[in-house]
Amino acid sequence: MVPKEYGIAYKEVLEILKHVSKEDVSKIPNNMLEMMKINASEETNFSYDVTKTLTEQNVSETARVIISILFRDYWATSEQREKIINKEKCAAQVQNDASREQYNPDNIFEKQDSQSNDCTQQTVAMVEYKESIIKRFIAALRRLFVKK
Amino acid sequence: MDEIIDVQELGKQTLPEQNKVSQKQIVESTMKQHIAQLNLEQEAQR
Numbered sequence A: 001m002v003p004k005e006y007g008i009a010y011k012e013v014l015e016i017l018k019h020v021s022k023e024d025v026s027k028i029p030n031n032m033l034e035m036m037k038i039n040a041s042e043e044t045n046f047s048y049d050v051t052k053t054l055t056e057q058n059v060s061e062t063a064r065v066i067i068s069i070l071f072r073d074y075w076a077t078s079e080q081r082e083k084i085i086n087k088e089k090c091a092a093q094v095q096n097d098a099s100r101e102q103y104n105p106d107n108i109f110e111k112q113d114s115q116s117n118d119c120t121q122q123t124v125a126m127v128e129y130k131e132s133i134i135k136r137f138i139a140a141l142r143r144l145f146v147k148k
Numbered sequence B: 001m002d003e004i005i006d007v008q009e010l011g012k013q014t015l016p017e018q019n020k021v022s023q024k025q026i027v028e029s030t031m032k033q034h035i036a037q038l039n040l041e042q043e044a045q046r
Helices: A004-017 A030-039 A061-075 A078-103 A106-147 B007-013 B021-045
Strands: none
Touching: A004 A030, A004 A061, A004 B021, A030 B021, A061 A078, A061 B007, A061 B021, A078 B021
């Protein structure tokens, strides 16, 4: 049993799909169509009128979102799909930026930077220490050869 | 015969929803859950 909102939306989408060419409907995966048929609300009476827009017919927002997903995934040209996906990426970026601003992770990064600097300094120090041992070893060898 | 609507026209009409990215993600993931649920039920019946 799906939430009422989705039952209504599935019914509306299926009614709309009755007015879409068989060729275009066949692009939608069978399991998705089957799921919508099984879960569509039987109490909803909706008849789609092709002469009116979805908004004019008060098609639910969820149904309109489903149609937009069907368009993006199965009906759009590759160019249209690319544009939609790029827009989605931009929106996600804006959302990330907003969250970033909200939680102000810059301070965390500053801490991480200072920690990583510390790590780098430690590594450098270790390398220098190793070099000095090697230098001392070479110097000791030279002294031995020079003595002989 | 039912009148046919071009999917490009439907695409145009749902442009405002196309921009509602987070809402699309929610609906998409809910539909996936419903499909998975149906698969489980069908598996159990076999």
